[in-house]
Amino acid sequence: MTALETTLSKNKLIPVVAIDRIEDISPLCEALLEGGISTIEITLRTDSALASIAEAARNFPEMAVGAGTILTADHVKAVSDSGAAYGVSPGLTEKLQNAIEQSGLAFLPGASTASEIMKNLEYGYTIQKFFPAEAAGGVNFLKSLSAPFSGVRFCPTGGINEKNIVSYLNVPNVICVGGSWFVTSDKVKSGNLKKLAEEVRGILEHIGGDF
Numbered sequence: 689m690t691a692l693e694t695t696l697s698k699n700k701l702i703p704v705v706a707i708d709r710i711e712d713i714s715p716l717c718e719a720l721l722e723g724g725i726s727t728i729e730i731t732l733r734t735d736s737a738l739a740s741i742a743e744a745a746r747n748f749p750e751m752a753v754g755a756g757t758i759l760t761a762d763h764v765k766a767v768s769d770s771g772a773a774y775g776v777s778p779g780l781t782e783k784l785q786n787a788i789e790q791s792g793l794a795f796l797p798g799a800s801t802a803s804e805i806m807k808n809l810e811y812g813y814t815i816q817k818f819f820p821a822e823a824a825g826g827v828n829f830l831k832s833l834s835a836p837f838s839g840v841r842f843c844p845t846g847g848i849n850e851k852n853i854v855s856y857l858n859v860p861n862v863i864c865v866g867g868s869w870f871v872t873s874d875k876v877k878s879g880n881l882k883k884l885a886e887e888v889r890g891i892l893e894h895i896g897g898d899f
């Protein structure tokens with residue numbers, strides 16, 4: 689099993705976060721760890737993203753720090769230099785794949801059609817992000833993929849929330865899900881991390897452990 693597969697197998701829920709203020713990243717990681725989650729996907733959608741990835745990777749070796757919204761070869765280099773444990777993209781291109789191969793970064797490419805899944809498989813990716821999950825067909829789409837793509841497992845993200853998370857995790861070809869609903873910017877900035885840790889614990893209890 690690769691390190692990325694281990695991370696995704698043991699964390700059924702990946703928090704997808706946009707960090708506006710670098711000072712929020714360490715308290716956030718502490719709260720997630722306290723709540724029972726040992727990975728985070730920090731999206732490259734804010735100016736603080738790369739510095740936050742570097743700080744999280746440096747301060748929390750027990751946490752697998754992922755970098756999300758990777759769209760270009762430059763992003764791949766930047767997140768590798770920042771110490772990210774893995775990268776996540778909504779899709780995959782040939783240029784991106786070349787950069788991934790050069791960097792050696794563990795990678796979770798996205799797909800939302802059969803052809804995109806096949807392209808990712810040609811590069812050897814048997815674990816893929818399914819994005820945008822709800823808009824692209826949700827649980828029924830994922831179930832339909834299991835016959836032609838029996839060797840592929842998915843991390844659906846996009847529209848996952850506390851109401852539908854269990855129905856996604858119950859689909860056998862789902863390894864984990866990603867979501868931003870419980871780590872909004874406002875919540876992160878509020879500094880009420882005890883509450884966030886409790887919420888995370890509550891979500892994990894709601895999910896249960898039988899997957």
Ligand code: 3PG
Nearest residue numbers: 704845846847867868869
């Ligand atoms: C993303 O990359 O934005 C994720 O898919 C998160 O989606 P969500 O905000 O709908 O949870």
